Amino acid sequence: xxxxxxxTLFYGDAQALDGVGFDIGExxxxxxxxxxxxxxxxxxxxxxxxxxxxxxxxxxxGADIAGWPPHRICNTGIGQVAEGRxxxxxxxxxxxxxxxxxxxxARKRFRQSLDEVIALFxxxxxxxxxxxxxxxxxxxxxxxxxxxxxxxPELILFDEPSLxxxxxxxxxxxxxxxxxxxxxxxxxxxxxxxxxSLRLSSRAYVLENGRVVAEGASAELANDPRIRQAYLGL
Amino acid sequence: MIASLARLPARVLLATALLGLAxxxxxxxxxGYILSVILIALYFAYVGQAWNIVMGYAGQLSLxxxxxxxxxxxxxxxxxxxxxxxxxLGVFPAVAGAALAAAIIGALAFRFRIGGVYFALLTIAFxxxxxxxxxxxxxxxxxxxxxxxVENRTTNDLLNLRGSPTMFYYVLLSLVVASVALAYYxxxxxxxxxxxxxxxxxxxxxxxxxxxxxxxMIAVVLSGAMTSVGGVILAFYYNNLFPSxxxxxxxxxxxxxxxxxxxxxxxxxxxxGAFALGxxxxxxxxxxxASGTSTAGIKQLVYAAMLIVIIKFLxxxxxPSIARLIRLDRGGER
Numbered sequence: 160x161x162x163x164x165x166x167t168l169f170y171g172d173a174q175a176l177d178g179v180g181f182d183i184g185e186x187x188x189x190x191x192x193x194x195x196x197x198x199x200x201x202x203x204x205x206x207x208x209x210x211x212x213x214x215x216x217x218x219x220x221g222a223d224i225a226g227w228p229p230h231r232i233c234n235t236g237i238g239q240v241a242e243g244r245x246x247x248x249x250x251x252x253x254x255x256x257x258x259x260x261x262x263x264x265a266r267k268r269f270r271q272s273l274d275e276v277i278a279l280f281x282x283x284x285x286x287x288x289x290x291x292x293x294x295x296x297x298x299x300x301x302x303x304x305x306x307x308x309x310x311x312p313e314l315i316l317f318d319e320p321s322l323x324x325x326x327x328x329x330x331x332x333x334x335x336x337x338x339x340x341x342x343x344x345x346x347x348x349x350x351x352x353x354x355x356s357l358r359l360s361s362r363a364y365v366l367e368n369g370r371v372v373a374e375g376a377s378a379e380l381a382n383d384p385r386i387r388q389a390y391l392g393l
Numbered sequence: 394m395i396a397s398l399a400r401l402p403a404r405v406l407l408a409t410a411l412l413g414l415a416x417x418x419x420x421x422x423x424x425g426y427i428l429s430v431i432l433i434a435l436y437f438a439y440v441g442q443a444w445n446i447v448m449g450y451a452g453q454l455s456l457x458x459x460x461x462x463x464x465x466x467x468x469x470x471x472x473x474x475x476x477x478x479x480x481x482l483g484v485f486p487a488v489a490g491a492a493l494a495a496a497i498i499g500a501l502a503f504r505f506r507i508g509g510v511y512f513a514l515l516t517i518a519f520x521x522x523x524x525x526x527x528x529x530x531x532x533x534x535x536x537x538x539x540x541x542x543v544e545n546r547t548t549n550d551l552l553n554l555r556g557s558p559t560m561f562y563y564v565l566l567s568l569v570v571a572s573v574a575l576a577y578y579x580x581x582x583x584x585x586x587x588x589x590x591x592x593x594x595x596x597x598x599x600x601x602x603x604x605x606x607x608x609x610m611i612a613v614v615l616s617g618a619m620t621s622v623g624g625v626i627l628a629f630y631y632n633n634l635f636p637s638x639x640x641x642x643x644x645x646x647x648x649x650x651x652x653x654x655x656x657x658x659x660x661x662x663x664x665x666g667a668f669a670l671g672x673x674x675x676x677x678x679x680x681x682x683a684s685g686t687s688t689a690g691i692k693q694l695v696y697a698a699m700l701i702v703i704i705k706f707l708x709x710x711x712x713p714s715i716a717r718l719i720r721l722d723r724g725g726e727r
Binding site for chain 2 (some may be wrong): 207209228229230233234239241245246247248249250254257258259261262306310
């Protein structure tokens, strides 16, 4: 479904990605793990079109989308739940959801999308007229996911969905991601929470200094002594 | 639009009608001096409304809006003086020129993701650069200034913008009404919705699939084009243009005062702010003159003090408080 090859990205002179490659099949859930500054967020932003790669290809369903503007990439069906719960704080919950459905691909199916999102997050219906900035951290993350779903994506890029949330909320968020996956959604999960994301995903890539240093089935990676020592503290 | 107007409470419609009547008949009632004060307030309400689209709605701080005033003023005046083209036609190339300048600034800034203070610096740079350029164009009078022929005439010539202050009053009043209507339409449109998203969080807007480059470009170009029409009126009202004055930094600052005092990003903020500043500034001058203690620059001092008070105590501006007072806020006035 998505196939990234030799992706290189610079911020000025600093190299953030150095020949990264990864694949994700239809309905698959793939984790990309690594320490702070390994290039995880850069990778997400490059795939989403928010950073322009210096080289490499990003093939989504056959088309090379590297260098496309973000709104065009969104409209091909790649959704994004960005780091730090990027919601529109002074807009109401409903307006936030409407904003997610402004893509040409999603406009006509607004009602259907809204019903689906509310079935997934009943809390959002209760708070529909409340300003999004007044929601709790967990609710804001639900809203961010809900807004992304309003755009009817077929692949969702999750960037650190557990960041800054209480452990019980983190468990909720991972449950939601699992449910989306069970519903057939393809998911790229970028996380610092290595153990949880290895449990959730079928395959994983380990990123270090902008390079893929290990890849394979998540269960195997979780048993790899090097990974256990470097990322799981075992 | 009509449907949402019908939703307004009757007393608001009545108040609007009374205000409209007062504005429509003002020149018949007030004396020349007061009319000139209202004229200036209307001018600032209009250009403030235009600036508000960039800053209030799109969240991009422009400190160089004098550029568009000046381009509009010079273009229309030069075409009138050198080619005899009446301003009613000259306004079109004036708007086109200003829109082009805005498009260049916007494309430069937004393509390279320049925002915040750097965008403000870019707008200042363009205005300053144009000021110096115009000081060296002899065809436009250079530093000597460009003067429109002033004739004593008893009739109003709307096509050539030659006539009494009363004529200018009605022209400006129409522009203000049109600009409020345009801003209202903009806010209710899908574009207005996108502008709110961009102002709130550009990254999140982009991640939601909004073409933020396009949205910001439309705001900047629309604002520049609107502002230039104000410049055309200014040129034909004052009949003289000097680059150091028209393009000066102080002109750009003047433009932003009314919307900030009245309320950034609100529909009526620029109008309320322009009148508040006008009444306060002129009222104080009159009082000081009467007491024989008038000093040069006192008005600027008052504006500065008012700005500080507003930013400190009413950061949202005057309009949100007024809207609450007349119960117009419905939680929706932002």
